[in-house]
Amino acid sequence: MAKISWFTKFARSLSTLSGRPIVFFLATAAVVIWAVTGPLFGFSDTWQLVINTSTTIITFLMVFLIQNTQNRDTEAIQIKLDELIRATQGAHNALLDLEELDEEQLELFRKKYGTLAESSRQKLISGEQDVGCPEVEVDKRD
Numbered sequence: 001m002a003k004i005s006w007f008t009k010f011a012r013s014l015s016t017l018s019g020r021p022i023v024f025f026l027a028t029a030a031v032v033i034w035a036v037t038g039p040l041f042g043f044s045d046t047w048q049l050v051i052n053t054s055t056t057i058i059t060f061l062m063v064f065l066i067q068n069t070q071n072r073d074t075e076a077i078q079i080k081l082d083e084l085i086r087a088t089q090g091a092h093n094a095l096l097d098l099e100e101l102d103e104e105q106l107e108l109f110r111k112k113y114g115t116l117a118e119s120s121r122q123k124l125i126s127g128e129q130d131v132g133c134p135e136v137e138v139d140k141r142d
Contacts, residue, residue, distance in 0.1 A: 008072070015069040018062065090133035112136050 017023060034051045041047040078099060085091045098106060113136065120130040 007068075011065045011068045012072075014065050018066075092136060 031051070034047075038047060082096045085095055086093065095109070098109065101109075116134060116136060119134075124130050
């Protein structure tokens with residue numbers, strides 16, 4: 001098994017932990033405690049600064065940790081989908097790296113598959129079967 005970096009382990013653990021209900025309730029409790037202590041501190045600037053600074057720092061750091069986890073998960077799903085396409089007889093291997101194409105190229109594929117889907121729906125409506133692996137041709141670009 002490949003060695004996993006300390007940051008990957010840390011990010012995965014913290015993302016998993018932060019998504020648990022208990023963490024939400026703890027954060028809610030912290031906000032409630034902060035709000036209840038408002039009158040004690042006369043709703044001072046320092047009292048407001050504590051919650052603003054705390055939440056800003058936590059949010060700032062969590063964005064990067066969650067994005068790291070999201071990127072890894074997305075990449076893993078993409079690899080799994082690529083393997084399913086590769087291993088499925090009749091599947092179009094040209095679809096293996098769609099995420100690398102630009103918007104125009106993606107739009108060409110989307111339109112071709114949209115046309116194929118519409119054709120298949122019409123077959124079903126007319127009582128024909130919607131099976132097989134029809135060819136999908138995408139316009140060539142120079």
